[in-house]
Amino acid sequence: MADRISAEDQKRWERVRERLRAELGDAVYNSWFTRLELDAVAPGALHLSVPTKFLKSWVQSHYASRIKARAATEFDKVERVVIDVRSSARKPKQRDALAGRDETIQTRAAADNKPQPLAFVTGADTGDAPAPRRAARSVRADADAVIGSPLDRxxxxxxxxxxxxNQLAYAAACRVAEARPGDTPLFNPLYTHASVGLGKTHLLQALAHATNDNRRRAVYLTAERFMSGFVSSLTTQTSIAFKERLRDIDMLIIDDVQFLQGKSIQQEFCHTINALIDAGRQVVVAADRPPSELETLDERVLSRFKGGLCVDIGPLDEALRVKILNARIAASQDTHAGFHVPEEVISYVARTILTNGRDLEGAVNRLLAHVTLNGAPLTVETAETAIRDLVRTQEPKRVKIDDIQKLVASHYNISRADILSSRRTANVVRPRQIAMYLSKTLTLRSLPEIGRRFGGRDHTTVLHAVRKIEELVAKDKSLAEVIDLLRRILNEQ
Incomplete structure (x- = not known):
């Protein structure tokens, strides 16, 4: 295995990462891929690494085939992808060089592959904790299993x-942040949901900062961070300390709770939020959908979510899009004083980019590149060219469950009636599971609705089918290729 990575290989890997981000979305990418690094390129193999065993297991079981497929487009003859856990043997300079712009304090803290402390005061910016606090964390490292996710000031x-x-969500978060030590929580739990790029993570981190500034202890955790901490505590037999530390805070903030997986982890999460709420402590949760659509979560957890205040952050209206653009432009002008965007261009971008704040930020970056690289003034015409890759020219293909059933039946030489029947023979069960899996991944239908469309089956049957196919796809290359073919046909019909 090669000891060094060439600059060209690193560029190829960055392109692979960008493709994964584009395919999976920012939420999934930020949860599982930001700490995935390229270690070496060997004949026929790509060697990657992550900081924890939990992250290695998750990425291998859920995304290995996808990573391999994307890597094959950039690297020659990639027959396998090897994922290892980074050890303390790696030199800091090498680790920093490979991590690039995605490196966070989480990576540096986990690089030695030891259980990490839970940071009660998470208001400090990434990497700037005072020396006494860092020393205290080092002393307690063997008693804890997780560190609070870093906050961006x-x-x-x-x-x-x-x-x-977002007015209601903002007002609710401000009211929660204003509470004084000893006050009974007004909204508990506070549950906010929004699509990608609409500001829910910004709101949660703002709440964490304000709470810590208000002399209360808040811990902000992503769902992945909570899961890895719990698993690490079981491995190191410090689960009691882990639970007690979580329950000895004033506010627990969990982001992207839709990624919370595993029966034991969900049970522990349920016990934790029950203990916090019963003790008068604040719980804040965010997800990409309302509680009623989180079919994979335990019913007891969902019941707690539904019992609090549930607020959503809706699509950005044009006036808010203009405000976001002006803020991003002003930030860019701090480093590029000559960057000027005419009002008519701002209005054009606000009317054209209708998706989310990240796309608006991307539009500003493209406008900035046009000005600095071409040296030409911005007009509506040049802006149209600069941001055309961000413009959604047509609605995404709407796939129907009936079409999925017909295509799968035809591919496996059975009838649609067979798929809807109660037959349990092998030649029918597998196509039925594949059809359910495609129905879940290609449509917006809920599990109960999909079950009804498959002969009145229970939603748990659909969930079992989805998980079964996900497991098989990760192991069976030929099945993955068949499903990819069926997906392409359905999207192109």
């Missing part, structure tokens, strides 16, 4: 732009 209430779509 830029994500504060003062930088959160408010409009009709």
């Amino acid at each position: 830029r994500l504060s209430f003062s930088t959160f732009l408010v409009g009709p779509s």
Whole structure:
């Protein structure tokens, strides 16, 4: 295995990462791929690494085939992808060089592959904890299993732009942050949901900052961080300390809870939020959908979510999009004083980019590149060229469950009636599971609705089918290719 990675190989790997981000979305990518690094390129193999055993197991079981497929487009003859856990033997300079722009304090803290402490005071920016606190963390490293996810000081209430779509969520978060030590929580739990790029993570981190500034202890965790901490605590036999530390805080904030997986982990999460709420401590949760659509979560957890205040952050209206663009342009002008965007260009971009704040930020970056690289003034015509890759020219293909059933039946030489029947023979069961899996991944239908469309089956049957096919796809290359073919046909019909 090669000891060094060439600059060209690193560029290829960055392109692979960008493709994964584009395919999976920012939420999934940020949860599982930001700490995945390229270690070496060997004949026929790509060697990658992650900081924890939990992350290695998750990525291998859920995304190995996808990583291999994307890597094959950039690297010659990639027959396998090897994922290892980074050890303390890696030199800091080498680790920093490979991590690039995605490196976080989580990576540095986990690089020695030891259980990490839970940071009660998470208001400090990434990497700037005072020396005494760092020393205390080192002393307690063998008693804990997780460190609070790092906070970005830029994500504060003062930088959160408010409009009709997020006014209620913003007001609720501010009210929760204003509570004084000893106050009974007004909204508990506070549950907010929004699609990608609409500001829920910004709001949660702003709430964590404000709470810590208000002399209360808040811990902000992604679902992945909570899961890895719990698993590490079981491995190191410090689960009691892990639970007690979580339950000895004033506010627990969990982001992207839709990624919370595993029966034992969900049970522990349920016990934790029950203990916090019963003790008068605040719980704040965010997801990409309302509680009623989180079919994979335990019913007891969902019941707790539904019992609090549930607020959503809706699509950005045009006025708010203009405010976001102006804020991003002003930030860019701090480093590029000559960057100027005419009002008519701002209006054009706000009318054209209708998706989310990240696409608006991407539009500003493209406009900045046009000005700095071409040296030409911005006009509506040049802006149209600069942002055309961000413009959604047509609605995404809407796939119907009936079409899925017909195509799968035809491919496996059975009838649609067979798929809907109660037959349990092998030549029918597998196509039925594949059809259920495609129905879940290609449509917006809920599990109960899919079950009804497959002969009145229970939603648990659909969930079992989805998980079964996910497991098989990760192991069986030929099945993965068949499903990919069926998916392409359905999207192109």
